[in-house]
Amino acid sequence: MPYGYTGRILHVDLTTGTISDEHPSESFYRHTMGGSALGLHYLLKMVPPKADPLGPENVLVLSVGVLTGAPIGGLSRVIANAKSPLTGGIGDAEGGGFWPAELKFAGFDAIVVKGISPKPVYLYIKDGEAELRDASAVWGKITGESEAMLREAVGDKRAQVLQIGPAGEKGCKFGNILNMSTRACGRTGMGAVMGSKRLKAVVVRGTGRPEIADKDKVRELAKWGRDNLEESGAWGMQLHGTAGGINGLQETGALPTRNWSSGVFEGWEKIWGQTMTDTILTDRDTCYACVVRCKRVVETKEPFEVDPLYGGPEYETTASFGSYCGVDNLVAIAKANELCNKYGMDTISCGGTVAFAMDCYEQGILTQEDTGGLDLRFGNAEAMVAMVQRIADREGLGDLLAEGSYAAAQEIGHGAEDLAVTCHKQEYPAHVPQAKRSLGLIYAVNPFGADHMSSEHDPSYAPGGGESIERLSAIALNDPQDARSLNDEKVRFALTTQYVYSLLDSLGTCMFVWGPTWQLYDMEQLRELVEAITGWRTSLYELLMVGQRRLNMMRVFNAREGIAREQDMLPKKGFIKLAGGATDGVGIEETDFLQARERYYAMAGWDENGVPTEGTLRKLGLEWLVD
Numbered sequence: 100m101p102y103g104y105t106g107r108i109l110h111v112d113l114t115t116g117t118i119s120d121e122h123p124s125e126s127f128y129r130h131t132m133g134g135s136a137l138g139l140h141y142l143l144k145m146v147p148p149k150a151d152p153l154g155p156e157n158v159l160v161l162s163v164g165v166l167t168g169a170p171i172g173g174l175s176r177v178i179a180n181a182k183s184p185l186t187g188g189i190g191d192a193e194g195g196g197f198w199p200a201e202l203k204f205a206g207f208d209a210i211v212v213k214g215i216s217p218k219p220v221y222l223y224i225k226d227g228e229a230e231l232r233d234a235s236a237v238w239g240k241i242t243g244e245s246e247a248m249l250r251e252a253v254g255d256k257r258a259q260v261l262q263i264g265p266a267g268e269k270g271c272k273f274g275n276i277l278n279m280s281t282r283a284c285g286r287t288g289m290g291a292v293m294g295s296k297r298l299k300a301v302v303v304r305g306t307g308r309p310e311i312a313d314k315d316k317v318r319e320l321a322k323w324g325r326d327n328l329e330e331s332g333a334w335g336m337q338l339h340g341t342a343g344g345i346n347g348l349q350e351t352g353a354l355p356t357r358n359w360s361s362g363v364f365e366g367w368e369k370i371w372g373q374t375m376t377d378t379i380l381t382d383r384d385t386c387y388a389c390v391v392r393c394k395r396v397v398e399t400k401e402p403f404e405v406d407p408l409y410g411g412p413e414y415e416t417t418a419s420f421g422s423y424c425g426v427d428n429l430v431a432i433a434k435a436n437e438l439c440n441k442y443g444m445d446t447i448s449c450g451g452t453v454a455f456a457m458d459c460y461e462q463g464i465l466t467q468e469d470t471g472g473l474d475l476r477f478g479n480a481e482a483m484v485a486m487v488q489r490i491a492d493r494e495g496l497g498d499l500l501a502e503g504s505y506a507a508a509q510e511i512g513h514g515a516e517d518l519a520v521t522c523h524k525q526e527y528p529a530h531v532p533q534a535k536r537s538l539g540l541i542y543a544v545n546p547f548g549a550d551h552m553s554s555e556h557d558p559s560y561a562p563g564g565g566e567s568i569e570r571l572s573a574i575a576l577n578d579p580q581d582a583r584s585l586n587d588e589k590v591r592f593a594l595t596t597q598y599v600y601s602l603l604d605s606l607g608t609c610m611f612v613w614g615p616t617w618q619l620y621d622m623e624q625l626r627e628l629v630e631a632i633t634g635w636r637t638s639l640y641e642l643l644m645v646g647q648r649r650l651n652m653m654r655v656f657n658a659r660e661g662i663a664r665e666q667d668m669l670p671k672k673g674f675i676k677l678a679g680g681a682t683d684g685v686g687i688e689e690t691d692f693l694q695a696r697e698r699y700y701a702m703a704g705w706d707e708n709g710v711p712t713e714g715t716l717r718k719l720g721l722e723w724l725v726d
């Protein structure tokens with residue numbers, strides 16, 4: 100029995116209904132660390148170029164990392180990979196909860212799903228055994244209902260349910276995959292892929308535990324986390340959730356407002372995490388073994404009834420349905436969050452798409468006739484909530500918006516194309532690139548589109564960054580730069596921390612708990628943890644190679660699809676001068692951005708088209724991808 104991982108990968112062919120088991124070598128696990136890099140391996144081997152993302156040739160991989168299941172916080176993450184129906188390139192999304200640890204307890208490190216089932220099914224895994232079962236009774240049900248029905252169907256209250264909602268079933272391009280009806284593998288439309296396969300859910304239950312090489316060391320690290328939590332940057336997450344940082348974003352002009360025309364929002368205080376704590380918060384929730392407890396639970400009756408079963412909004416959700424849309428009504432934001440969790444939609448893409456439609460409406464590109472009677476102006480909370488429901492139901496304009504803002508803009512025309520705020524066709528997350536320049540570069544070059552969890556944010560490397568600066572020296576970043584700088588050192592910061600976050604997505608670690616700057620544990624503790632759980636003698640160098648390997652595998656996947664330099668671009672709104680606050684009049688010069696992109700390619704070992712060179716692939720042990 101290996102340490103950390105189970106050594107078993109489950110393969111499911113939905114077309115034929117067959118299930119088999121693979122036992123990869125130890126070196127395979129060490130090469131990928133499980134998680135996203137493992138998923139990429141199967142996609143590159145199994146999905147032919149130009150495959151239809153919603154067709155039988157696409158493959159969905161659900162995986163956990165080699166650390167998942169150990170009794171310490173921030174390790175219970177599931178990673179979903181497939182070709183994305185939203186971006187047309189590689190898809191990647193991570194979510195927390197209890198399902199990831201339960202998959203390990205049930206005896207598997209990953210599930211590789213191909214084909215399309217002739218009828219709705221769910222996969223039931225219990226203690227090393229797996230079977231496909233009829234899901235017609237839960238097909239079409241909202242997540243909370245189907246979760247309860249599936250637990251009853253398997254006769255086990257403790258079974259964990261990973262599933263899609265009706266939006267994924269109906270092919271919403273930003274349909275997501277949830278467990279606990281709140282923990283979302285949110286981005287790149289992985290729920291739409293699962294829906295196209297007619298796979299409603301994966302229900303898991305296990306009584307095993309992964310073997311750990313050095314249990315005392317793991318206990319010691321867990322105790323250290325408990326003892327030091329209140330002094331760490333993660334403590335604020337427990338107090339006020341991720342939305343507790345809204346005041347800082349407002350102050351620095353980095354809070355996206357009214358479809359990215361400003362970095363400040365006059366209603367910021369009403370949607371702030373602290374305000375949520377003082378008004379609608381009823382509980383704090385957590386993922387398996389995690390002491391941080393950053394998850395929110397809210398309950399309201401007026402003006403919208405919000406069911407606490409669906410949790411509460413995190414920062415990205417709060418900004419997407421709040422400041423993006425000019426909405427300062429926290430209850431309306433909580434309602435939009437609830438709807439997304441009930442129907443299975445990514446809150447960032449959904450909010451970004453509603454904000455795009457509002458911008459079109461304000462500019463007369465869309466009329467009240469187009470919106471089905473909704474007065475879709477910025478700030479109209481009722482209209483925002485109504486439009487989210489219509490997207491979930493694919494009703495009227497909602498049917499078009501369910502394709503995402505990029506595709507909707509192409510269809511609407513008349514200048515709507517300039518109002519879609521996407522990279523690689525995926526909506527921006529809630530951080531203004533004009534205020535965080537290297538993050539903006541990563542939005543553009545990240546293989547699965549604009550993402551805020553794929554590199555460290557600029558303020559962590561700004562002079563005066565305190566403990567973050569000290570910690571960054573562990574990965575050879577010793578020359579802090581202004582947050583708005585995009586010089587060579589800043590590009591090196593972006594790329595190096597991108598390798599770190601890429602590693603975290605392969606290990607399956609939560610970036611609020613383990614990371615290079617303000618997180619509870621630093622990178623050296625992460626290295627110690629990998630050694631303690633797996634028994635491998637490792638180094639930060641080896642670990643960062645895993646992150647680099649995953650990133651390069653993603654670039655190769657996209658290159659096969661014809662996606663490269665041309666798509667590594669910010670949208671028109673990404674360059675504009677913002678209005679108001681600390682970023683009043685601040686834009687990004689296109690020439691500065693293009694120069695930084697060229698430097699980034701060179702530092703990454705890619706050619707002028709952004710494609711990994713033969714030398715880079717061979718260095719990473721990816722020679723099988725050279726051709």
Ligand code: SF4
Pocket residue numbers: 172173174175195196384385386389390391392393394609610611612
């Ligand atoms: S910090 Fe939050 S998201 Fe991360 S593992 Fe803990 S509870 Fe889950």
